[in-house]
Amino acid sequence: xxxxxxxxxxxxxxxxxxxxxxxxxxxxxxxxxxxxxxxxxxxxxxxxxxxxxxxxxxxxxxxxxxxxxxxxxxxxxxxxxxxxxxxxxxxxxxxxxxxxxxxxxxxxxxxxxxxxxxxxxxxxxxxxxxxxxxxxxxxxxxxxxxxxxxxxxxxxxxxxxxxxxxxxxxxxxxxxxxxxxxxxxxxxxxxxxxxxxxxxxxxxxxxxxxxxxxxx
Amino acid sequence: xxxxxxxxxxxxxxxxxxxxxxxxxxxxxxxxxxxxxxxxxxxxxxxxxxxxxxxxxxxxxxxxxxxxxxxxxxxxxxxxxxxxxxxxxxxxxxxxxxxxxxxxxxxxxxxxxxxxxxxxxxxxxxxxxxxxxxxxxxxxxxxxxxxxxxxxxxxxxxxxxxxxxxxxxxxxxxxxxxxxxxxxxxxxxxxxxxxxxxxxxxxxxxxxxxxxxxxx
DNA sequence: TGAAAATTACACTTTTAAGTGTATTGTATT
DNA sequence: AATACAATACACTTAAAAGTGTAATTTTCA
Numbered sequence: 001x002x003x004x005x006x007x008x009x010x011x012x013x014x015x016x017x018x019x020x021x022x023x024x025x026x027x028x029x030x031x032x033x034x035x036x037x038x039x040x041x042x043x044x045x046x047x048x049x050x051x052x053x054x055x056x057x058x059x060x061x062x063x064x065x066x067x068x069x070x071x072x073x074x075x076x077x078x079x080x081x082x083x084x085x086x087x088x089x090x091x092x093x094x095x096x097x098x099x100x101x102x103x104x105x106x107x108x109x110x111x112x113x114x115x116x117x118x119x120x121x122x123x124x125x126x127x128x129x130x131x132x133x134x135x136x137x138x139x140x141x142x143x144x145x146x147x148x149x150x151x152x153x154x155x156x157x158x159x160x161x162x163x164x165x166x167x168x169x170x171x172x173x174x175x176x177x178x179x180x181x182x183x184x185x186x187x188x189x190x191x192x193x194x195x196x197x198x199x200x201x202x203x204x205x206x207x208x209x210x211x212x213x214x215x216x
Numbered sequence: 217x218x219x220x221x222x223x224x225x226x227x228x229x230x231x232x233x234x235x236x237x238x239x240x241x242x243x244x245x246x247x248x249x250x251x252x253x254x255x256x257x258x259x260x261x262x263x264x265x266x267x268x269x270x271x272x273x274x275x276x277x278x279x280x281x282x283x284x285x286x287x288x289x290x291x292x293x294x295x296x297x298x299x300x301x302x303x304x305x306x307x308x309x310x311x312x313x314x315x316x317x318x319x320x321x322x323x324x325x326x327x328x329x330x331x332x333x334x335x336x337x338x339x340x341x342x343x344x345x346x347x348x349x350x351x352x353x354x355x356x357x358x359x360x361x362x363x364x365x366x367x368x369x370x371x372x373x374x375x376x377x378x379x380x381x382x383x384x385x386x387x388x389x390x391x392x393x394x395x396x397x398x399x400x401x402x403x404x405x406x407x408x409x410x411x412x413x414x415x416x417x418x419x420x421x422x423x424x425x426x427x428x429x430x431x432x
Numbered sequence: 433t434g435a436a437a438a439t440t441a442c443a444c445t446t447t448t449a450a451g452t453g454t455a456t457t458g459t460a461t462t
Numbered sequence: 463a464a465t466a467c468a469a470t471a472c473a474c475t476t477a478a479a480a481g482t483g484t485a486a487t488t489t490t491c492a
Contacts, residue, residue, distance in 0.1 A: 127352070128352050130348060130352060131348065132345055132347065135346050135348070136343075136344045136345065136346055157467090157468060157469080158468090159468075159469065160468095168421065168423075169420075169421060169424070170416060170418050172418070172447085172449090173448075173449075183472080185471055185472055186469075186470050186472095188448095189469085189470075189472090191449080191450090192450070192451080193468095202419075202449075202478085203420045203448095203449070203450095204383045204384055204385075204386055204419045204420070204422075205384065206420075207423040207424050207427070208385070208386075208423050208427060208432065211423070211424060211427030211428070211432075212427070216424065373438060374438090375439065388477080388479090389479075390477095398439090398440075401442055401443090402440050404478095404479075404480090405439085405442090406440090407479080408479090408480070409438095411480080417480085418448085418479075419449095419478095419480095
């Protein structure tokens with residue numbers, strides 16, 4: 001066993017139904033030790049600091065002190081405590097904030113027992129876990145922003161790729177020619193062909209293109 | 217059953233071992249009907265358009281036509297066909313590109329049968345699925361990006377950053393000078409200072425450095 | 433307030449890349 | 463067999479960047 005024989009948990013949620021449900025799900029498990037509960041963020045922080053707790057399963061929306069603030073305070077004092085966030089909210093910004101605050105896992109409120117146990121296992125092994133439902137949502141948001149696509153229209157040949165990588169490494173046409181046993185004019189031709197087909201105007205923009213399209 | 221009695225599949229991968237393995241895993245399943253195979257992107261597109269296929273499980277790296285291009289072509293003609301991408305690559309940008317190209321699910325090559333079946337079930341119910349391993353990787357990258365630039369050793373000044381970005385955009389010293397109301401010799405001095413402090417030898421390597429260090 | 437760093441600017445030479453055009457050979461694809 | 467594309471190679475001109483050195487302001491911060 002890479003961690004203690006049993007894992008002592010703290011369930012923090014302001015809805016009695018949720019805490020009870022989680023309690024029922026977890027109490028029978030072999031690896032689960034003591035299960036504490038808290039009905040708001042303040043109580044969660046207090047118990048986390050006072051009791052011997054390995055892992056906290058908590059909601060984001062709680063009275064007194066929300067999950068975000070609670071997570072920050074707990075991680076500040078006891079960074080070894082793992083925090084699994086359970087939420088209905090899948091807002092990318094929220095997830096991002098929670099992860100920044102130190103959360104180790106993020107799962108949906110309607111996930112089953114198997115996934116919850118998987119998440120506990122992962123975090124106790126110092127891994128992070130984000131449930132597919134939540135990450136799907138995140139990817140959808142990411143798609144809109146930063147992604148550029150290298151498509152078939154303007155793709156580079158094998159030789160051109162070989163050369164652009166050497167260009168990016170700072171080699172001159174002559175050096176590349178020597179390396180590839182080519183004439184320097186050939187290398188220059190390839191360079192110019194790339195600029196033409198990608199509609200770029202010089203080496204700098206070519207290297208930037210290559211970097212953006214993961215060609216290097 | 218919300219979809220046909222059985223699901224007809226196409227497995228597209230250039231590695232025989234993978235196609236065979238997936239075939240073995242899937243052939244016994246109640247919901248699985250005919251299983252076609254393809255050993256490259258071109259073949260995958262051809263079969264997808266010719267045969268009656270519900271769902272395609274495919275690799276990204278394939279000869280002839282890669283997964284990205286294949287997915288685009290297939291979705292263009294037959295958008296109802298679901299595409300599950302199986303890959304070792306977890307590059308966030310790659311995942312994003314594939315999703316944009318129309319992929320419905322993204323799973324790791326070393327995932328088990330259960331997860332594969334889960335992905336098939338999800339996509340056939342018009343949902344998307346991204347395996348946790350892949351999304352975790354994305355988050356790790358996002359975190360790296362957010363933290364970034366911390367090394368005081370060889371960092372660039374504000375002015376230098378401003379100039380390197382314009383260089384990467386393909387502007388010449390003269391153009392940059394005009395843009396920033398500077399003399400072209402000043403721009404050149406900045407350029408040379410950057411090369412010196414970063415121990416690089418030319419524009420190409422400078423732009424590569426900038427891209428690698430998220431300076432652009 | 434004084435030192436260090438940043439920003440600005442120039443001269444001069446050499447090397448490299450960009451712009452334009454042509455052309456041969458091999459290799460797939462149709 | 464014809465076509466298209468990739469890869470190779472060259473000539474010639476102009477533009478840009480690299481290499482080396484110097485130096486005056488201005489800003490920052492210890």
